[in-house]
Amino acid sequence: MEKQKQIDILAKLISIKSVNDNESEVADYIESLFAPYQDQGVQIERVQYAPGRDNLVVTIGSGDRILGFSGHEDVVSAGDESDWQTDPFQATIKDGNLYGRGASDMKSGLAALIISMLEMLEDNSVSGKIRLLCTVGEETGEYGAAQLTKEGYADGLAGLIIAEPGNDMTEIGYTSKGVIDYIVLPQ
Numbered sequence: 001m002e003k004q005k006q007i008d009i010l011a012k013l014i015s016i017k018s019v020n021d022n023e024s025e026v027a028d029y030i031e032s033l034f035a036p037y038q039d040q041g042v043q044i045e046r047v048q049y050a051p052g053r054d055n056l057v058v059t060i061g062s063g064d065r066i067l068g069f070s071g072h073e074d075v076v077s078a079g080d081e082s083d084w085q086t087d088p089f090q091a092t093i094k095d096g097n098l099y100g101r102g103a104s105d106m107k108s109g110l111a112a113l114i115i116s117m118l119e120m121l122e123d124n125s126v127s128g129k130i131r132l133l134c135t136v137g138e139e140t141g142e143y144g145a146a147q148l149t150k151e152g153y154a155d156g157l158a159g160l161i162i163a164e165p166g167n168d169m170t171e172i173g174y175t176s177k178g179v180i181d182y183i184v185l186p187q
């Protein structure tokens with residue numbers, strides 16, 4: 001995919017005001033990007049949390065093991081928009097940096113996941129099965145992720161890549177699920 005098209009996808013995501021609401025518009029747009037690949041067996045599922053607030057699940061490829069991709073569709077409030085030097089809901093590129101609400105957290109990460117999947121579909125090079133989980137309300141309680149988990153969409157994932165920014169963006173954080181038991185011994 002050409003770089004400009006990649007930037008256009010991110011810009012479109014940023015232009016959608018999904019401040020803890022209205023995630024369905026983000027889901028609509030992502031769905032429209034994957035719709036042309038239905039003939040490659042792309043599965044698109046909408047999981048409504050509330051009216052106007054849809055989680056979206058996109059599954060591509062085939063196989064027993066599923067690699068999960070995850071990102072949230074909502075952003076935090078832009079606050080007082082007069083404090084911004086650019087329109088928060090219009091991606092603006094200045095000096096090689098892109099500005100806009102969600103440019104970091106986390107529409108860029110979401111765009112990266114989407115673009116990587118679209119590129120695999122474009123080349124017909126999907127290896128294995130990948131499931132993208134786009135969630136609502138991450139910034140205010142992570143109830144979209146909880147809903148998808150409860151409804152089984154995360155069942156059987158061999159791994160999960162979450163494109164959330166963190167660690168000062170200098171490294172990839174990794175973890176595993178499990179339990180830590182502590183035993184406190186007397187001195």
Ligand SMILES: [Zn+2]
Pocket residue numbers: 072105106138164165
């Ligand atoms: Zn985030």
